[in-house]
Amino acid sequence: MSDDLDSGFDFGLDELTPADDASAEALETLWPGDLRVLSQHHTTPHGSHSFVLAHDRSATWGIPGAPQVVAIAVARDLSLSTFTLETSYHATASFAQNWLAERGCPPEHITPAAENRLKPNDDLTLQVEQQIRESGTRYEVLDSYTSDFDPCETWTLTRDSDAATAPVRVFHEQWDHDTGTYTMREGAFADVGAARSWLDDRGDPLPEPPEYGDHNGAVLRARMARIALARSADAAAVQKAIRDAPCTPPPGPVQHPVQGRLL
Known part of the structure; x- marks a missing residue:
């Protein structure tokens, strides 16, 4: 680094x-x-x-x-x-x-x-990010948008070659600088027009991928459980390190060189 x-x-x-x-x-x-x-x-x-x-x-x-x-x-x-x-x-x-x-x-x-980044808000955010990182060439990126002013968000419009239904996927990321966290969600649409209508209107919740509700949903929940377990183990290790550490004065405030978005 x-x-x-x-x-x-x-x-x-x-x-x-x-x-x-x-x-x-x-x-x-x-x-x-x-x-x-x-x-x-x-x-x-x-x-x-x-x-x-x-x-x-x-x-x-x-x-x-x-x-x-x-x-x-x-x-x-x-x-x-x-x-x-x-x-x-x-x-x-x-x-x-x-x-x-x-x-x-x-x-x-x-x-x-x-x-160097905000913290993920929940385990589903971590799962969706892992899915993207490990997807290979599964997603064809069609468009994206980044806003580092209100609302602080990004979206990535893709076509999912693995999806049997609703193959157009929107990955929507929102940042909350007040809490220092961000949330990532995946939405599924029948076509690009429907996805763009949602992005323009935002009147309804982002529609979940249909596979969240079928047998693959069990795989999703199992992965999220493993992520939660790993996070718990990491938290326990941090707490142990704090307990075992010698008493020293706290460091001074960290100066961040970049204003606006923290990735």
Whole structure:
């Protein structure tokens, strides 16, 4: 994790040249000083590959609704002194993690640290995010929108290749800065028109996917139970660490370098 976010991210490309025009163009479009690194993973021992999950602060001042989470994959050929660089913008971290996983990054190594994001509000949020991260090419992203002003939310409009019915899915994320939490939900629609009508109106609750109510619902509930158990175990470990820790003065207040959205 970067210790000095305001200093920008070092891509580690000194003395290397782009392997193709697409990599050169991708590098030109990124300004490291705009990137707030949320998580990064580098292969060992030679660091031939790097995977970065970041918040692009410049997106806040760009096209309204543009995605602000950028996934970056770097591959270095040290024998030829070249590199390839790919980037992809997403409304939520989980879709960016999915993109990185498809390019070889172990998902568990690209999870944003707790201090870099709001906390999930409930176990269903964690389940939906895990489903996205592990979905491979299941979801075709059709559109997305990010609002870091009231209402603070994102949505990602997708087509689910695994869905037998209601194949158009909306992943709706809401942030509550007062409580420091966020909620993610999945909605299912028969077609894109119905999904866009809901996004424009919001008069009814987000319709749950039909599989929540069939035999797959049992799988969903089992996964949520495992998540709840893991969270309980983590909480118990934290409490034990607090009990066993020596008495020391509390740290001073943490200064967050970015206002607005915390991913």
